[in-house]
Structure formats: C-alpha cells, structure tokens
Amino acid sequence: MRNYLKSVTALCLAAGGAHAGALDRTGQSVDVLFEDGRYVEFSFATISPNLSGTGSVLSNGIGSGDISPSYQQYGAAYKADINDRLSYAIILDQPFDASVDYPTGTGYFAAGSSAEYDSVALTGLLQYNLNNGVSVFGGLRLQSAEANATIQFNAPALGLNLDYSVDAQRDYGVGYVVGVAYEKPEIALRVSLTYNSEISHENDTSETLTSPLPLTRTSVTEFETPQSVNLAFQTGIAPNTLLFGGIRWVDWSDFALTPSLYQQVTTGSLLSYREDVFTYTLGLGRKLNDTWSVAATLGYEETQNNLFTNLGPSDGQRSIGLAAIYSQGNMKITTGIRYVRIGDTITVAGAAAPAARFENNDAVAIGVKIGYTF
Template identity: 85%
Template structure:
C-alpha cells in the first residue's frame, strides 16, 4: 500500500508530456525523491502527433500535410537515503523538445521547411527531512540544447520569399532547483512545490540565406523558469486523488539567430506570446497487491494568439489511463494518453493569418520500470 501511494501520482504521466505546451515534454517531475529506500527507474515513451493546417492568406485552401513526426522520449532516475534525515536523487530527462517537418510537393507555402530542437538534462537533488512531515530539497541541473532549421517560404511577394537554414550547435548551461514538501502518511497526503530556474545558453550558430549569404555568430537564449505544485491525498481505502499545476514562463523565451532577425525584419525563429499553465487531476485505485490503476485529465487554456509556423499549437485537453504491475521489488508502469491539440493560426511576416491548424491530436504510450533494493 505504501509503495502504491508513493507511485500513483506519476502513473498517468508514464506516457510522457505528450505534446504539452510550447516545447515542454516531461514536466520536470521530482517524484522520485519520495520513493522508499534505494530506488532506480527507467522510462520510455513514444508520441505520435497528427498536426496539419490549411493555407489562408497564403496558398488559400491548400493543406500542409502532417507536419509533426512521431518521436520518442527516454529517462532514468536514481534515489537513495544517506541517513534518516538526508536523501538524494539523480534524474536524467529530455525536458524540452520539438520537431516540425512540412512535406514537400503539397503546394503549401511552407512546404519543405523543417526544424528540430533538442535538450537533455541531468539533475542532482538533495532532500532534508525537517521533521513533522516537512522537507526541503534543492540542487543543480546541467542542461544541453541544440537546434536546426530549414525554412522555405514561397509567398505571393517574391521579395518576401525565404530560403534560409540554421544550425545551432549543442551548448551546456547550469540552473538550479528548489522545493518544499509536506507529507502525512496516515491519510496518504503529500504536497510539494518545486521551482526550476531558467537556464542560459549561448550556441555557436551557422546561418545561410539566399538573400544575405552566410554568417557565423552566437545565439543566446534562456529555457524558461517554471513552478510545479503537485498533490495527492487519500479519499477512501485504497483510493487516491492526485493532481498538479505547472506554470512555465514561455513569454520570456525567444530563439533569434542574428541573420534570421535581419532577413525577417526583427522576427524570432521561435517564440511564444504567453506563459503556459497546465492543470492535471486524477484518481488512482489499488485493486490488489499486484495491480493498481489510475485515470487523469489534463488542461491547458487556448490563448488565441498568432503562432510561428514552427510551433502551431495552442492549448490542449487530454485524458490518460495507466496501470502498475507490482511483483516483489519491481514495478512496471504503463500509460496511454490522448491529447486534443488546441486550434491556432500562424503568421508569416506581414501575412496574417498565414494558415489555420484545427482538429489535431496526439497519442502517447509509455512504460516505466522501477526497482527498489
């Protein structure tokens, strides 16, 4: 029962971020800190989005085709106790990620354009048990990030056509994590509040533009700060209510290579107008000593802003189902999540809206294997 209560809040997240707001993919959870004793876990998820749009001002009525290829996520974590007061955890994840690939031959104005953003983070945390159920924790996060894109926009105004490519090589930055938690095991209560700092990057960048030639420079940007509030509480024997709120400061994120900025008259390659807040609520149930199940709902508000053509999604609604199989010291968590991606419109230079993206979705399937020893 105790291990079940420690694990259930992560059950429906086994399928990964499943196309969460902006570039967010993992939610930067610290739940492994609350596992008992010495514990290790490995996770894998595959996410299959379907994301397509239709031209409006540009290439009216012509479809973009599916622009979001399937992708995979990997993660691992280790937790151990130092003594009765101190414990530590090491977490490896891919916190931010994006991949867009417009098919060629469609006639859509952005056909042939593609972009990828990739990150990897290694987080070390130390937790101190203050007493009476309270604890504090914190640590450092080492994060790498790289990006590349090929932009081919064919517009009715030849002077505004864009034939551009960029490669920002991998760079490493360091940030920090700080949090507080309160637990009351007799009612299966746990509340945690975690702050993740922004992390600065300065990527060596090589750009090519048919109109302006080539340029080598350094592109500086910051992955956003965030705040996670997570909770769980027993509501009946073997039944748990859980959920969380995650706020991410995406309005301060802008990826702006210098040649692209010059060529487009001041635009960013990728940016967001608003912060993103994600809400999750779910119920878990222990069926017997071997099986537990859970279901959850997720929500991100649609903002109604214009988006770049490299990130055309606005808000989401999701439903997740998961199960844990426990055998001795091992537990296997499987989860599936369906996401309804919010409708949005895109902008390309002075053309607004350039395209509309409606009725899109994503399906994620994940597996997590944990072992206590």
C-alpha cells in the first residue's frame, strides 16, 4: 500500500508548474529517488495561460491582449539501486522558462514586444541510505539557458520610444544538489530537505537598438539562475489515505537578466525580481482500489505588491489541482489538471509607473506522467 499511495504526489509534476513564482516551472523535485527498484518515467504537460493587462499612464485604458502563449513541458527520469545502501537517479527537466508575446495592432504601448527564456537541466544524484530510515543524497546539475527579446515601447507624448532587440545565445553552467531524507515505511512517512545551488551563466549576446538612436553591441551577459530549498513531506493519516505537501523557497531577489546596452539605455534590467518567492503546497491522496487512486492539491504563493517588468507581469498565485493514478502491473499512469489564479500586479516602463495593471488572470495546466518499474 505504501508504494502505491506515494505515487499520488506525482500530481505536482503531472500538471506542470504553471506560473509558479517568476520563471519557476518544475519545482526541481527529487521524488524519483524514493521509487523502489529500477524505475523510469516520462512526463508531458501543456499549459494555457490567460494573461492580459490594461494600460495606465502610457496607453490609458487600452488593453494589451493576451500576452502569454500556451506552451509545453517535457521531462524524464531514471532511478536504479547499486546495492542495499546506494542508489542513483538521472533527471531531465526544464526548470526555468518564460514566453511573452504582446499582440500587434492594439494601440497598447508595448504592442509587438516579445521575449523567450528557456533552460534545460540534466541532474545526476547519488543516494546513500543510513540506518533508522535516514538517507543523504547529492549530485551535480548541468544546465543550459538562452534568451531573446524584442522590446517596442511607444508612448511619444511621455518621451518613451524604445525599439530594441537582444539575442543571448545558449550557455552551459554547472551547479550542485544536496539533501537529506527520513522515511518510516509502516506509516508511509517521508520528509526530505533539498538544496539546489545557483548556476552561473555567461551568454554571448547581440543587441540592436533602432530607437531612440541606432546602436549595436556584442557582449557577454552574466547572470545566475537562483538557489532554492525544497521541504517535502508525506504521511499516512488513515487506511489508504495520504497527506502530502511542501514548501519551496527560491532566491529570486538575486536574479537579474541585464544586457549591457539595455542597461545603458534604460538604466534597468530586462527581467528581474525584487523579492524571494515561497510556494506552499498541500494535498490529500486516496487509494480507491488496486487499480485507481485519486488526489487533490492546493497551492499558494504570497502576493508581493511590488512593481514588475512588462516581461513578467504576475505576482503570486492560488491554485487547485486534481489527479487520477492508474496502476497496472509494473506501470502507473498519472494524469492531472491544475487551475491557477494568477496574482494581480502593476508594471513599470522606464520612469512610467504604473505603466499597466494586470488583473483577473489565470492558467490551466494538464499533464500526464508514465512510470514503469522493472
């Protein structure tokens, strides 16, 4: 029963990390380490956000249109035992990602602006099981990251006329993961604490400025994807019933993507955040029979009430998720759906604040994960 019930925690992965704090997408879970024997899994999620705002100072009352296109996420993981005490896992995911595309022809001050940030990570972990249910684990993470953007801010009456593009080519960096866990199988209890280090990148960057004056520049843009800490737990609370959840802290206040020409012209960052982000999750799972289990989760991120850039206009969230897990033989299939209410925010452009208000936005994520033990 313990092994069957613990699969309900897969909901968080199966339904994706739709609009978690800042660029966070997967939560960097290490749950695959706790699968029994040799195990492999593949996951897919599609996320459909609805994100729009209304111009304030720069384009009074004009709507931006939906600026956040649908996107997909893929992941895979493999875990195997070396002996009674040692095991290892390999995890492939897309930990940080963003895509913004302002429709043209709306009259909105940022119409035609777009941006993409993409990362892919390959993590190798080794776990050592001590006595009395305690285990320690750690490893290395190889991560690639690239970004591009086109910024078109047009509000001549207020002296804002910016036509700029940037391409930061893919770069690779290495970080590390360390953690500790405690398990008590007879009550399906597990508590794990995981630290993910920051990863430094140095991206070869090409920038082009058309307005207010023509300039081009090639340089190296240095930034770090943030360090984070995950506290995850699960425990049986009644026969065939599992309570699970976690807290994730991400050091977003130290993140800033600042190409040199953009900083020179605007005195700001292309994308940055003023506060760290805490994400809270609580869920309940129930085994219905030998084939089916179900689960429900609630998620919460506090609203920070800060000004945000126009490439990342969301502040906090509340979410609810549902999942069903089908198990047959050595295979289990988890399907999940998650609804996210995206927090309202105010954006800034240059000296103009508020540039726009983003309110009443949401997202829906649907995911599938297939796992096989052999």
